[in-house]
Amino acid sequence: MIFNSIRWRIQVWHGVILLVVLTGFGLTAYKVVRENLMRGLDKELEQRFALAFFRPPPSGPPPDEPKRKGPEDGPPENRRRDHGENRMTPALFRARFLEGLERISANEGAQTNAFYYVFWEADSSVAAKSTNAPAAVPMPTLQAFPESGKPVPGPRGPSFRTRENLREAYATFPGESILLVGRSMAPELAAMRHVALWLFAAGTAILALGLAGGWWLATRAITPVEAISATALKIAGGDLSHRINAADAESELGRLAGVLNSTFARLEAAFAHQVRFTSDASHELRTPLSVMLSQTQMVLSRERSPAEYRQALEVCQRAAQRMRKLTESLLVLARLDAGQETMKRERVDLSKAVHESLELVRPLGGERGIEFHAELGPAQCQGDPERIAQVVTNLLANAIQYNKEHGKVAITTFAENHSAVLRVADTGEGVPAADIPHIFERFYRVDKSRTGTQGRTGLGLAISKAIVDAHSGTIEATSEPGVGSTFTVRLPAV
Numbered sequence: 001m002i003f004n005s006i007r008w009r010i011q012v013w014h015g016v017i018l019l020v021v022l023t024g025f026g027l028t029a030y031k032v033v034r035e036n037l038m039r040g041l042d043k044e045l046e047q048r049f050a051l052a053f054f055r056p057p058p059s060g061p062p063p064d065e066p067k068r069k070g071p072e073d074g075p076p077e078n079r080r081r082d083h084g085e086n087r088m089t090p091a092l093f094r095a096r097f098l099e100g101l102e103r104i105s106a107n108e109g110a111q112t113n114a115f116y117y118v119f120w121e122a123d124s125s126v127a128a129k130s131t132n133a134p135a136a137v138p139m140p141t142l143q144a145f146p147e148s149g150k151p152v153p154g155p156r157g158p159s160f161r162t163r164e165n166l167r168e169a170y171a172t173f174p175g176e177s178i179l180l181v182g183r184s185m186a187p188e189l190a191a192m193r194h195v196a197l198w199l200f201a202a203g204t205a206i207l208a209l210g211l212a213g214g215w216w217l218a219t220r221a222i223t224p225v226e227a228i229s230a231t232a233l234k235i236a237g238g239d240l241s242h243r244i245n246a247a248d249a250e251s252e253l254g255r256l257a258g259v260l261n262s263t264f265a266r267l268e269a270a271f272a273h274q275v276r277f278t279s280d281a282s283h284e285l286r287t288p289l290s291v292m293l294s295q296t297q298m299v300l301s302r303e304r305s306p307a308e309y310r311q312a313l314e315v316c317q318r319a320a321q322r323m324r325k326l327t328e329s330l331l332v333l334a335r336l337d338a339g340q341e342t343m344k345r346e347r348v349d350l351s352k353a354v355h356e357s358l359e360l361v362r363p364l365g366g367e368r369g370i371e372f373h374a375e376l377g378p379a380q381c382q383g384d385p386e387r388i389a390q391v392v393t394n395l396l397a398n399a400i401q402y403n404k405e406h407g408k409v410a411i412t413t414f415a416e417n418h419s420a421v422l423r424v425a426d427t428g429e430g431v432p433a434a435d436i437p438h439i440f441e442r443f444y445r446v447d448k449s450r451t452g453t454q455g456r457t458g459l460g461l462a463i464s465k466a467i468v469d470a471h472s473g474t475i476e477a478t479s480e481p482g483v484g485s486t487f488t489v490r491l492p493a494v
């Protein structure tokens with residue numbers, strides 16, 4: 001399913017997070033704007049009270065109050081004393097409010113969104129009302145005054161209320177009359193609708209841009225992964241030559257592509273090695289098998305003398321022995337490869353191992369007139385005595401086999417740098433430098449024409465290397481063509 005892809009998941013998560021952030025931001029911005037507008041409106045309403053109260057009448061005292069001597073008229077101490085609550089009677093307040101409000105209302109009356117006011121007496125009758133006030137304005141509830149006993153000259157409030165799209169402020173005066181100032185909220189509501197629309201449009205645009213950007217980024221991030229999976233698919237299909245084309249080798253995915261490429265390369269090499277090994281093994285097994293078949297066919301084609309039967313049987317026996325040697329060697333290698341060959345961990349002295357192997361190969365050397373020189377110093381290591389003896393015998397057999405007639409074989413054992421060392425040097429034809437890296441490979445022979453002759457399998461050095469590897473040791477060869485070869489084995493000392 002395409003919607004299960006990483007790209008879609010990233011996109012969905014990205015979209016959800018973006019939506020939540022934008023919604024949160026939009027709601028907060030809208031709330032802030034709304035509160036600011038309402039605060040502004042309430043401030044304007046408050047100012048109506050202040051204007052009504054503080055704007056002095058154009059001339060003389062309020063109509064129902066006789067002109068009194070003001071605090072400004074007397075001496076400074078009088079001014080201080082008289083300038084206070086006692087001078088303002090509730091009636092004076094009321095009168096000044098009403099006068100101020102009338103003046104303001106008269107000024108603003110013509111404006112479309114003008115303020116209106118309503119003034120109720122204590123008995124709930126409307127004492128004064130601006131011409132633009134709505135027909136029915138419900139009277140607000142009275143606000144209680146502190147029971148100090150002393151009359152409070154100023155108004156109590158203002159408090160605010162919202163009725164439909166009207167915002168009203170009201171204050172209770174001493175004497176329990178109520179003044180209400182109000183205005184339509186239409187401009188504020190229109191402004192808020194405008195802001196909401198803008199926030200929605202901007203939010204939608206940012207969301208669309210964010211989603212497009214997210215899709216682009218996810219696509220960019222996923223492209224190398226898709227390249228990796230496409231290459232892996234081709235490789236799984238059998239074509240091991242494909243490699244991932246990593247554009248940016250330093251990025252995380254570039255490094256992953258590099259690691260996978262080297263893994264694929266190793267896989268390809270191992271696969272090629274395996275194919276070559278199987279074909280070499282079948283080829284090696286086919287040769288003695290063909291010999292046996294041709295011999296038996298030839299003998300059975302007509303009646304033979306006992307000597308002829310015997311000769312044919314001997315050829316078949318030699319072929320069968322060779323097959324057995326091959327299959328045993330292949331089995332050992334397969335076990336060593338699979339780590340199934342359990343190695344004993346015993347103290348082995350290489351000098352002793354050489355001594356025993358020499359006794360085994362000496363007759364073979366004698367046939368070719370080979371001279372042995374042994375310098376066998378103590379070289380203790382830990383390992384499987386039988387397997388180590390197999391390595392020593394292989395090297396000695398090779399040193400005899402690939403030596404010239406009446407050549408020499410020098411064998412030394414010694415301890416060096418925490419290693420037990422065995423060195424076998426011969427005076428044979430040597431190995432060309434180009435072949436040295438390959439002689440430890442399975443079925444590799446320098447002289448291909450010697451295939452199948454003299455019981456050689458091309459597996460001796462491969463088995464020796466596998467055994468040495470299993471002991472965490474090393475085996476290496478140096479050679480000078482025409483002079484001779486030297487094989488050195490190093491095994492960890494006890």
Ligand code: ADP
Pocket residue numbers: 394398399402403426428429430431439444445446447455456457458459460461462485
């Ligand atoms: P083989 O059964 O052919 O001896 P090995 O694995 O023992 O197989 O050796 C692989 C090849 O390495 C041999 O075919 C030979 O060409 C070369 N080789 C091994 N030992 C020597 C040596 N001492 N001198 C020269 N060539 C050698």
